[in-house]
Amino acid sequence: MRPRPARGRITALDAYDIRFPTSRRLEGSDAMNPDPDYSASYVIIRTDVGDGLEGHGFCFTIGRGNEVEVAAINALRPHVVGLRLAEVLTDLGGFCRSLVGDSQLRWLGPEKGVVHMAIGAVVNAVWDLYAKREEKPLWKLLADLAPEQVVALIDFRYVEDALTPDEALGMLRRARGGMKEREARLLAEGYPAYATSPGWLGYPDSKVAGLAREAVDGGFRQIKLKVGADLDDDERRCRTARGAIGPGVRMALDANQRWGVAEAVGWIRRLAEFDPYWIEEPTSPDDILGLAAIRREVAPVRVATGEHVHNRVMFKQLLQADALDILQLDACRVGGVNENLAILLLAAKFGVPVCPHAGGVGLCELVQHLAMFDYLAVSGTLQDRVIEYVDHLHEHFLDPVVIVRGRYAAPTAHGFSSTMRPESLAAYAFPGGAAWQTPYDVPPAEGSPA
């Protein structure tokens, strides 16, 4: 497909510091993040086309430092404002490389942390605008691209030793087979989800058991528990949850980077009797060799990681080193849709299932599009694939996710599902919004980074 003809230019890139006071309730809690205030460094891209369409995107953060992300987004403005829309939309690969390639900003990474996440927010906002213009949900826009167009979106620098453009093209072409049938099935049945809400670290056992049972009754076939603070507590919580869900439902564990290598191995072995499906972030997301060592020692418990893996070069190595059983894509950690396409292709090349990270604010809304594109056009399968689901803050979005019997319904609204309600943007603006003026009057949302 070709983008619809576009005459205008990008006239504005505005950044907003949006924070939800989620730390006010103690329910959001894991071993590393006791008190997150779910936040978005939010981007709106405007044009002079006159069609009223805007591109919305954001970084997800957990509070302090959201203003640093906003500063990084502002630093990208000169690369974006003034560009002809036609040039951007016909060469989104080049646009992305122009942001990553700013030699001065690159020094602050390269391709990691605050600046790279800001690039991701801007790139995602442009994709949102593109999909709105094409009057498609993003997953459908991506699936309608020709394989050659997808390959042109990807920066193969530093990953060609694992995946060449030609290999990617071959994979994408082969995946065209059966795509129509898969799309029909996706629209009819949705994409499987798993439930993190039962397992926050601060919950009493009775609440864990109740929520776990509720999730299974609601159709979820996998739940997740936070672990890593205290081994005796974890044993008791695992026993409680396993008792509540029975043997046929998958139970994942998440340590949020709490351990070193030896500690991870010992801890997971102690919990193995409860048949955990995966252990998530057992150690530093940077520790490729450490994760590989842990994986060798704790099999058959699977190792999952990704929400803090900062770029495609790290994912490439996690796959090369056999360090991962489950790749947890995140929509807002890397350089936007484009880099996530590279990561989806790498995962497919190595035969590792992608089970995206979500939760926070808006992560479910975004990442569902990438997982659905993967199903249609890359991996072609739902086998062992689940998208994380956490039930909070969706009400702030114009096109919130819809969960039916434990599955994400395919979004049909145009765009990337990334647009927050204007009244939410106003109320949760930090520090000026109403939510931050009346600290205990606004009903807070709950949760913790998943």
Add this chain to the structure above:
Amino acid sequence: MRPRPARGRITALDAYDIRFPTSRRLEGSDAMNPDPDYSASYVIIRTDVGDGLEGHGFCFTIGRGNEVEVAAINALRPHVVGLRLAEVLTDLGGFCRSLVGDSQLRWLGPEKGVVHMAIGAVVNAVWDLYAKREEKPLWKLLADLAPEQVVALIDFRYVEDALTPDEALGMLRRARGGMKEREARLLAEGYPAYATSPGWLGYPDSKVAGLAREAVDGGFRQIKLKVGADLDDDERRCRTARGAIGPGVRMALDANQRWGVAEAVGWIRRLAEFDPYWIEEPTSPDDILGLAAIRREVAPVRVATGEHVHNRVMFKQLLQADALDILQLDACRVGGVNENLAILLLAAKFGVPVCPHAGGVGLCELVQHLAMFDYLAVSGTLQDRVIEYVDHLHEHFLDPVVIVRGRYAAPTAHGFSSTMRPESLAAYAFPGGAAWQTPYDVPPAEGSPA
């Protein structure tokens, strides 16, 4: 040693955006950084002690984005201002962990990029204050610490599989032997340096030859050339430089991350006839496995990297994977002196020489202290050790480096040599300083990130 008794508190942490318009001359140039404006996100820590002493530190950046670093430094202020000086100086390990451990800011890394570099600047500023209070240069202050005190400064999380606190303690204790003699030798003879100034990519061959000969005549036993933009040019430049310095002087090459794995191998093999001593940053600093593959293929040419390696977890793996012949410590990339102590110990454990990255603005001033401490108290040797030296912007410091016959003279002034002249801080403040008002009147300095 115990810190001198301190009664006061830290009363201010101020951040300044300082930029030098180095891009105005074309001489600073490498394959990835065509036009750097050398910059410092500069920190001053003040107390109510009344002794007039301040702690100075900074992040080095290359221009755009320096304001993002300043925002990150400001985000750390609540963790610093109000602390009792006595508590900070008697537990600098704990202080450092309190910055790294902010769960909300940690989300923006973890331990990488903008936030981690900001932590490094703040930690280094506190070390500067500490050394000024003790009336010692930092290298001497560090060398005077007991082994137990050094170990207590280090965060072993995520590196204990390669280096335990007990191993570190044993290494430090063994290195006490001969320390007095090494200190006397250091004071008498200085620490070996190598010269990067001859090799900027934009220089014509005649200038490369002249500057290379000048460096050797000045006592340097190693020079460095930038490569990676054009292979034919690189061959010609290598031939020119090798001809100028003769066979007995080491010639390092630096590709500044330009290549993928296969391209790096092919390129370096073509240049091998000129007997390069090391190839620096042949690919992404994140690509541990790629660097290991390159190293296997290009031996006996050595692989060097480090200036963009973002934390101790990455260095640990580079060492575990046999990916490095030379470890290029940087004073401003990781979480300050404390994390660099971990990196020095890891390098010594694996028997890999440390040849610090310097240049930019102030990097020579800072990193000499760490290399000298390594010589006295960790590795105990100068064998194959050299600190990078680039001759620019030193005039802005109160205690600039002193090079004598190709060697760094050991600094004797109190502190971390990190204090810029007040008039430089005023003139190069961005965007308000005089240097940025009269764009072509101020004589610019030259250079490029080394």
